[in-house]
Amino acid sequence: MRNVLYGKCVKCGKTYAATPDLTTCECGGILDITYDYDYIKTQLTKEKLAQRQERTMWRYRELLPIEESTEPTPLRVGWSPLYEEQRLADQLGLKKLWVKDDGQNPTASLKDRASAMAVAKAREAGAKVIACSSTGNAASSLAGNAAAAGLKTYIFVPSRAPKGKVAQLMTFGATVISVQGSYEDTFELSKAAIDKWGWYNRNAAINPYLSEGKKTVSLEIMEQLNWEVPDYIAISVGDGCTIAGLWKGLKDLHAIGFIDRLPRLISAQAGGCCPINRAIAENQPWHPMEENTLADSIAVGVPRNADKALMAIRESNGIVVNVSDEEIMAAQQLLGRTCGVFGEPAGVTGTAGVKKLCEQGVIGKDDTVVSVVTGNGLKDVANAIKAAGEPISIPSDMELLLKAFAEAGIVVE
């Protein structure tokens, strides 16, 4: 990899050769993949990128830690749509709002970006088996991307994972272990099993390449905005790896001169589980919290990538915002009704945060905002129905329809 210098510990600064099976530093710190931006500048220009036909995350390979000979993984990951949502912007009182619908990925979440990277690196490492623990989306994305590439998977999920995600896992042929406990319990069992059997490790807090996959979401956002930087990018935060990846992509683009300033990050967490936001708000180290939210993907009481996430939020002069489950479900309805975008609870938490910050007057009519929807609402139908209600149910009879409309107060236009 001519474009990569090494992996560097975010805690102690020690560097490691960027082998495909790289994990954490001996001090326990997470590694950050460090690039040779001077070299990359000689390889990648905006014009070259604009000519490129590939509409997947592999479009940005000069900025990705893969060998020149590594082929794109089979599923079409990335290049999700960025919708300009003027009606919603007006409603919230913002100048401009874009929604990046990352539920439009092969297994319907942003995690496909990290899992495709894991599959690419596992292939480079010659591994035949990949394992991870996950609240659900990392799991189903790994199972799908690995199945398409002919690799075997062992996957650990907490027993609370919604049925949609489990159905995906099983259909993709993963060996699934549903752990009766918290995400932390799940992570610990996966770690023990990976240590025992030597599987390729897709845990985002261990494998430094995964946030490099995730960063493609911000590379895309900026290219889709024709390199005009918004004031804010909002995203939900659980383990911390996604917001760290998003920030890394922005810094990459800044380092090679594709963008001339950096946006501020908006870190949205559920009020019932917000260890990262609490650490920022109180300017303290983070401490574990309980996992009290229906937004299962971000119910992470012991965030494994807190260091990188905290650095990202602080470096960007970011804003933290905590939202209730009710605010999350209201954001799901709002995005559905106004934009035709159906996000899962954790997926719409960023938008819930944007709405709250608008109501509080923290951001407003002079601001431009990108809100990332990180997963599809079809992953968690039970909660969507709880939020949206049940339909009118009648036999096929016009009189009954009129009666039902009258009872529901529906006046037909």
Added chain:
Amino acid sequence: MRNVLYGKCVKCGKTYAATPDLTTCECGGILDITYDYDYIKTQLTKEKLAQRQERTMWRYRELLPIEESTEPTPLRVGWSPLYEEQRLADQLGLKKLWVKDDGQNPTASLKDRASAMAVAKAREAGAKVIACSSTGNAASSLAGNAAAAGLKTYIFVPSRAPKGKVAQLMTFGATVISVQGSYEDTFELSKAAIDKWGWYNRNAAINPYLSEGKKTVSLEIMEQLNWEVPDYIAISVGDGCTIAGLWKGLKDLHAIGFIDRLPRLISAQAGGCCPINRAIAENQPWHPMEENTLADSIAVGVPRNADKALMAIRESNGIVVNVSDEEIMAAQQLLGRTCGVFGEPAGVTGTAGVKKLCEQGVIGKDDTVVSVVTGNGLKDVANAIKAAGEPISIPSDMELLLKAFAEAGIVVE
């Protein structure tokens, strides 16, 4: 519309001016939009298309019945991935197999193509409300595409529609009427309501523009195959509109000289509900059937587009194949495990048909096949779990993991 001549009745041949609110012929027959191919040939070349940046169904606007001034609808519909699946081809004994994953659409089914067209035409007609009846996917796609465009929807679904689809509908803000009865009962109530209130009609058997939206799936397949025609294209069949649209796209491309021959269609239906395939097999007119299949999207006992579908299958010298619910669920597993593609039951019925025809020796090692997956498995999680089984469930304990693996006969690599 310089490219469109008129709507022509498939039964009596009578022609109608192509107004945006066009419905059926006075004889009751369905209309077919007829194009001026000589004109289109002067407007569209393969080279021109290859230059185009737009990666949605609107990429093919010269072949679509919309005004030159009509803007693309907001959601990113179409340009779904076409995966070359050599491992599955080898397993089935085919020369080449491609899977077109149309579950990768904004509301996760092929129906987005028809619904985006309905939204475009409703806007041309100046309508503010659109209505339809649907087994589920047409409904959720209409609700999503209309919400993004700021249009209101009234939607009629049979009460058997899976929860995932209903959750989408409600989240997209549709007024949903769940009809306690068959799809036929649902259709009749929607017809009565549309007649009464004059809503824009998105019923695919009434509105001749919708199969023109659906045909973009075959335009894409052919462009993605670099205009090299496969021997067969397989797809599941319910109402008949989708296979008719698929065939129309192929005939369009043949008429303007983009392809030099036509593939044969494979029409796959569930054995428990196969009125169209039965009509072909017995060379008889179609007769109603009961709706005995878990593949809800194609459980259509009274197909409303049977005329167009039968013509398409016959013109293509097509093959019909009926599969059991067990074969459908096996195909779901096969696609998941081998390709990383998760389709809903009706979505994978085409692939189930291909598998069966391979086993019967009807198609084989000299044949190239495209199989269209029409909807995402997340739409119907209950059936996926039934097919895939439940995960191993244990507390976070290595000893228990070893015991569970031993009991399940799992030998770790």
